[in-house]
Amino acid sequence: MSDYVSADLYHTYMNSIWEETTDGIVIVDLQRIVLDVNPAFEQMYGWTKEELVGRKLPVGPAHLYKEFARLYDQVIEGKKVAAAEYPKLCKNGKHLHVSITLSAVRDSSGQTTGIVAIERDITKRKQTEKALRETEQLYSHLTQNVLAGVFVRQDRKIVYINSYMSAMLGYTREEFVTLRTADYIDAIELFTIKRQVAEILIKKREPRYTVTVRGKKKDGGFVYLEVNLSLIMYKGRTAMLGSAKDVTSSVALERSLRESAEMYQRVMKLLPEPIVLSDHGKIIYANNSAIKLVQADEKNEVIGHSVFEYIHPDHHEESLRMMDLIMFDEEPSQFEERQIICRDGQTIDVEMSSIRINNYMGKRVILTVIRDLTDRKRSEDMLVRSEKLSVIGQLAAGVAHEIRNPLTALKGFTQLLKTKNEGYGSYLDIMSNELDRINLIVNEFMTLAKPHFTRFNDENLVHILRGVISVLETQAIMTNVDIETQVEDCLMIIHADANQLKQVFINVIKNAIEAMPDGGRVTITIRSNFPDSVCLTIRDEGIGMTDSIIGKIGQPFITTKEKGTGLGLMISSRIIEAHHGTLHIVSRHGEGTEVQITLPLAKPATTELN
Template sequence: MINPALCVLLGHPQHEIDSTAPLDHIYKDLLSDIQRFGESLPNERMTSGKFESRLNHLSGRELAVIVHVSLIRNEPLPHYLVQFENRTSLLEIETKLHSTELALIDIQNSYHELLEKMPLAVLITKKGVIQYANPAALQLVHAKDRSEAVGLSTNTIVDASYHMALEERRRVYDVRKALNPIIYMINCMDGRQKYVEGFTLIITYEGEHAAVGVFKDITDQKQREEHMMQSEKLTMAGQLAAGIAHEIRNPLTSINGFMKLMRSSKRSSETYFEIIESELKRIELIVNELLVLSKPQEKHVSKAINVLPVLDQVITLMNVQAALKNIEITFESSDVSQWIVGETNQLKQVFINLLKNGMDAMDASGTIRVSVDSTEQEVLIRVQDEGSGMTPEQVQKLGQPFFTTKETGTGLGFMITQNIIHNHGGAIQIESEPGQGTAFTVKLPKTMKPEHT
């Protein structure tokens, strides 16, 4: 006897339930297997058991089944209850899973081999701790073997002067779920320091979220940039020298005149002293700003900066040269502090470059408008001049070495400006029309006001 479910399993029509003879012929091998297995049960002192078998569906498809055999009567002839458990779908799934697992292993092995042979340094970190470093990364930090690097905190590798930038980057990722390219100074195992530039991707590594950082050594490039920046600073200092001399000469004349008045007067006037003190402070401010501009910096340290005083100091310095060309520099901003993470002297050089470019673009008198605004994520500094403006083609070429719209210029100033802004994780936007002037908008990532200022 067979039940309808077996006919469905094997694909036979319902009418064959009543006529099992064809099935006896088709499945004679299966019946022989069942008989042999059933006859072995008493020898094993068992009344039931199971074995695996393969059956052919009427369509020709092979089925994987587990055959359960139970002895229900032994005399005068043995009778068996046989149940078929269809394992075909499960077996197919297991086969697919096994194939997928093999494919994943192949991908993982290929991925690992790619990382091992990659010329760029690759670090995989979890919660700020190094989990993997490829040979290029070990060579970058001068580690003898992988065990020397794995387990180290990224705060150990990244120099302390960049820890604030590192924390700020993590904070920005928590908000935006995006990581901008970054430049760090790192401490190598042998005590040397290097500059590296890289980007980070968030992946799943060994079942957990991890960060993959890909870095390249830019120490030589950074040193060349530093030399170029220093050269540009000295060039600007020389160009500002005439205006500085003129600006200092005026308060010195005032001081000299009041000193003569005081010498000829029988009694000193407090007003004279206040004017002299005010003029001396003005000289000191101008000279200090010029010294900052020209002095080489041994080491730049990123920290939280309120950009408003920086702009105020730069405008004070540049007003000297602007006055000589009958140009007015206006500054518009709210009283709310605008905090960014950066290096004060480099940012000063950016704003000096932009103001100087604006003055060079203006033939006669006019106004350069400096304004500060902000969004939730960025601080926006806009410098708008009333100069000759540029064509779209000229704007496109800005930043290329030795391209300049000036009769005497190298084009390096704006290239350095772009590099500084890029190193601060920012961007610069240019709007210009011939005869309508040019507006440069510097966008820098906003940060929180530090607790101790």
């Protein structure tokens, strides 16, 4: 006892420790008869102080009595027993694992008069250690028997490797410890792997990183390994756990499949017809012709997308049915007409035929051949229109002359009657107007029927248009219509028959004016598509036309005007075609109509001569 601590204070300290400590304390004499126990001992074993004092300790299992006696004898002999771990028995029969420290109790003369035992419950720790040992045994069993290589890398060297990994590369475990990574991993791939490991596992803290690498065997051969890496704690410090699987045969198969797919693609790339490969409705390849057909700028605008993004909704059901049939049929499907939607929203008529490919990158896919029907449809339409024109021409040639003479007589007699029968003037006016209308139709028939003798010269398109506008300005003013022109400031010389073009422009601009009975604006734009062509656009603000009418415009007697014949636009189309140009109509119901006329510019040599 220190000179600086009084006996009472020392007694208070010792009593506090005795009462408050969580370790069980028991004092016995040399015959191991209990002299005293603290509250923690009572709580630990379930016996009360009164049940224990004056008797030998009942807490030791029978098979350990001799072992405990030996420990007590060691203390009596002056030796110390520290942290000895043994099982002990509780009052309720339950076993505890305790850590025991024994010390001698001496009197003032230094003689040992008893023994104090301090016991700490370590049952939970023992259970944890047991579970850990069992887990380690399980992991050891798994790593040694699993059909994959397993290794642990720490401090830039292999600290554990299973037998399967050793066998795959041909090195012993002892040899692996001395190897550098570059000795068993291809050096070309090593730098990339290290950078990706640092990025994915360490920086991004992803749980796992998978990579396929080429491993180098001890005998100089190569093996492809699929490696899974993850960060773990190994012996208290960060380490990298890896598992490796031999995928050499899979890599060889993938290479073979890829080469086969590339061969397919090279062949399809050279074919002029658009070709598409699809897997469960998803486009996995499209050749250049297919990319061009749907007006895509890049392949990634098509590849990876659903085929139904490009097939018109009206054809979805039948296309899906055909795809299902193809997967169960060895023969190609018949060519069937479809409509596809381009990237710009334009619809194109095509025909498609599909066949199943059984092994494309290891999958069964559908190969579809597409034929653009645009030119064929245009030719068919032109043929039909030509036949109609031929019929009309024959009708005009055979009938028009016969009708004109009676018309002239009827017209003359109507005017004569009008001068002599003032009471029937209104009726005679109607008759006269209708005769004029018949005469107009006959004249248009004659225009279609008679041969056209054209004089092509280099003409200034702007001058022709201004002459037409000056003629129609009076009609426009009377119907409250403004004619606005937007002309590029450049010379636009075309090789044309000026009179025929005037006829076309008068017909189109007059139609635009008449489409706005309540007034509005006609906008005429001329822009050069140098050096090939010039585009003339005539736009009105009328009520427009429906899609059904648009599709028939240019056919005889198809018109939106009450007294129109539909022949004017047919004649205009013929004139523009004769000039190697195009006439295209765009109209939206309720928004107006736009007529686009494109004509080729005169060749430079011709222009210079002019």
